[in-house]
Amino acid sequence: MAEESVPEILQLNDDCLEEIFDRLQDLHSEVAFSQTCQRMQHICLSKWRISRAYEQLDLDKWREMLPNYEDLVYFLAQMRPYLKEMCASSCLCALLKDLDEMQITVLPRVTSFYYDPEDVDCYPSNRSIRKLSELLPGLQKLRLTTPIDGRFLSHFEHLQELHLYEDQHKAYELQQEYLDEICQKLHDLKVLDIRTYDVISKLQLGNCLQSLRNLTVLKLNLATLKPVLPAVLELPSLRQLVVLLDNEWHIPPLVSPDSYDHKIREVGEFYDIMERKAKDIVGFAVDGYYMPLEPGWDAELPIWAHRKLKRLAICSWSHAADYLERYTCMENLRLLCLRNWNELSDDILLRFVELCPHLEHLDVSYCRELTPNFLPRALEILKQREPRKPMPGYRHTAPLLLYYVLSGFEDFIDKTNLKSSPDYRGYIVFTADFPFGSERGLSFVDRGYQFEFDCP
Amino acid sequence: MPNIQLQSSDGEVFNIDSETAKCSSTIRNLIEDCGLESEENPLIPLPNVNSTILSKVLIWANHHRAEKAEKTEENSGKDEASAVVRSSDVISAWDAEFLTVDQGTLFELILAANYLDIKELLSVACMTVANMIKGHTAEEIRQTFHIPNDFSPSEEELLHKDRDNEPVIPEVESSYVFNLNKGSPNFKFELDLLGNF
Numbered sequence: 001m002a003e004e005s006v007p008e009i010l011q012l013n014d015d016c017l018e019e020i021f022d023r024l025q026d027l028h029s030e031v032a033f034s035q036t037c038q039r040m041q042h043i044c045l046s047k048w049r050i051s052r053a054y055e056q057l058d059l060d061k062w063r064e065m066l067p068n069y070e071d072l073v074y075f076l077a078q079m080r081p082y083l084k085e086m087c088a089s090s091c092l093c094a095l096l097k098d099l100d101e102m103q104i105t106v107l108p109r110v111t112s113f114y115y116d117p118e119d120v121d122c123y124p125s126n127r128s129i130r131k132l133s134e135l136l137p138g139l140q141k142l143r144l145t146t147p148i149d150g151r152f153l154s155h156f157e158h159l160q161e162l163h164l165y166e167d168q169h170k171a172y173e174l175q176q177e178y179l180d181e182i183c184q185k186l187h188d189l190k191v192l193d194i195r196t197y198d199v200i201s202k203l204q205l206g207n208c209l210q211s212l213r214n215l216t217v218l219k220l221n222l223a224t225l226k227p228v229l230p231a232v233l234e235l236p237s238l239r240q241l242v243v244l245l246d247n248e249w250h251i252p253p254l255v256s257p258d259s260y261d262h263k264i265r266e267v268g269e270f271y272d273i274m275e276r277k278a279k280d281i282v283g284f285a286v287d288g289y290y291m292p293l294e295p296g297w298d299a300e301l302p303i304w305a306h307r308k309l310k311r312l313a314i315c316s317w318s319h320a321a322d323y324l325e326r327y328t329c330m331e332n333l334r335l336l337c338l339r340n341w342n343e344l345s346d347d348i349l350l351r352f353v354e355l356c357p358h359l360e361h362l363d364v365s366y367c368r369e370l371t372p373n374f375l376p377r378a379l380e381i382l383k384q385r386e387p388r389k390p391m392p393g394y395r396h397t398a399p400l401l402l403y404y405v406l407s408g409f410e411d412f413i414d415k416t417n418l419k420s421s422p423d424y425r426g427y428i429v430f431t432a433d434f435p436f437g438s439e440r441g442l443s444f445v446d447r448g449y450q451f452e453f454d455c456p
Numbered sequence: 457m458p459n460i461q462l463q464s465s466d467g468e469v470f471n472i473d474s475e476t477a478k479c480s481s482t483i484r485n486l487i488e489d490c491g492l493e494s495e496e497n498p499l500i501p502l503p504n505v506n507s508t509i510l511s512k513v514l515i516w517a518n519h520h521r522a523e524k525a526e527k528t529e530e531n532s533g534k535d536e537a538s539a540v541v542r543s544s545d546v547i548s549a550w551d552a553e554f555l556t557v558d559q560g561t562l563f564e565l566i567l568a569a570n571y572l573d574i575k576e577l578l579s580v581a582c583m584t585v586a587n588m589i590k591g592h593t594a595e596e597i598r599q600t601f602h603i604p605n606d607f608s609p610s611e612e613e614l615l616h617k618d619r620d621n622e623p624v625i626p627e628v629e630s631s632y633v634f635n636l637n638k639g640s641p642n643f644k645f646e647l648d649l650l651g652n653f
Contacts, residue, residue, distance in 0.1 A: 007601055007602045007603050007604070008559050008560050008563045008601070008602075009559070009563060009585075009601040009603065010603065011563060011567075012563055012566060012567060013567070013570065015570055016563075016566050016567065016570050016578075016582065019566075019570075019578060019579070019582040020582045020585045020586050020589070022582075023579075023582050023583045023585075023586035024586050024589060024590060025586075026590065029586075029589055029590045029591060029592075032589070032592060032593055032594045032596075032597060033589055033594075033597060035594035035615050036594050036597050036598050036601075036603045036605070037598070037603050037604065037605060037606050037607070038606050038607060038611075040603075074614065074615060077614055
């Protein structure tokens, strides 16, 4: 008779209860359902835990999903052990206080925190940073671009990535003593971004480098790099070095904007890296707007002997494009970015499509001189190379991703809806975006240069 | 094999045409995997479904087979799966009437649809239950379905945490205090920020 005492709904198996859950389709109802009994709570939690909608805690968004405070507190308490990512755009101090009130003191599995405040007047205090380190003891990736001096950042003991830079907006730096502390205490650190945009950086790495043996990505200002360049290049795990040219804008009031020299004439380190690491360089990117590059700048580069380039980005080039053809010898090119070239023609670009069979990303955003004729000609080359591509069951290479924002054929692609064209399917994918890992806008790497190394 | 026989858990045998029976993936797979296509009037036992529920399932299956035959002409070229998805988003008037039954029968239909793998029936029956839950509090849902509250007192407390009963937490210090780096060229800007507060 024990069977009779079990409510009929609880005689359903878990599959059936999950089917009912799937049809509730609003979080408030799901919360009420989970609060009825332990079994329903278990069912609901098992669905919430695997839902991508709740993978990342964004308290502002969750408040909108659950306007009832009790519901929100309950849902957070249930999800607390499973959250892996967290982001915030409101005041960090207020956020931490709210979590305190909800008795959320630790989020043990959160490994990533992205702080992108909308209110620029609310900067986190050191005490907030310390509280954050207690809240997120397992944090591995931290992005925090507001002005902080760096105290208590070393309390994130398992940190692997520290991103302190925001594109074109960073004007404050860590204090040197706290940068030293971060480098010396965070043994797992792999990615460090300490760039500063609006001032000449005063940070130094002299006391830090011997601790950064696991560093794979370093992003810094040239002023910081200069005194330690040889030591940086000897970091055993370094795969990517991104250098931001320092600049302080002191434009004299009477100068003409047309004749003002915006070039940052600091190229010594750039050529030094090319020389020292020639055999390991598999990628480089350079911003032609700020770098004083003239035709022939690359004629004697030591990388020609090795031909290992897989990623190449030369942006904002204002001279003739015919010299570019020398790079077609880099048969292993995977990514080619020629953003904002004044005189890039169809013919030169087609040479790359023809001679670089592994090309996967082609970024020609802002190249106004390209014409729609490039597209069928490029398609023809790709089809000759792999004629059977669209056929099912045929194992084929990835299509060419073509980034075309404000290029000479953008209008053509949009008007003829080439993105959906069956002719191009499998061969070219048109994308109105920028390649992953590149800066937005006119240059792959903003106001500086970037190197990628082949690291064993 | 135009007809097959389905035997319920209580021994009753139902004669049904095989195409209607194949709305159940379980039955379809059984027929195909056991080579019953070539048999004359094969008998398939269904030990998990009693005669009352099985007869209702067959009423539903017969109705929907006829309906699907009409829709096939309208939706030619579209696959069956998408047709199922579209029809389960909204409960048809016929299904709503069909599912106006006591809870016990409704849940048995859900279990039968799950066992027989009849996606559309499972979907509309579960949607019917979901509609009884939506917009209600936990206590109202318990009363509707006679669910006992089996949470312990401490767990019960967690269900109903609210702001008014929380202990007072000391104020966190102002967010606008941060160390000044007097050597920094931005010292003046930092002072301006503090001056605002």
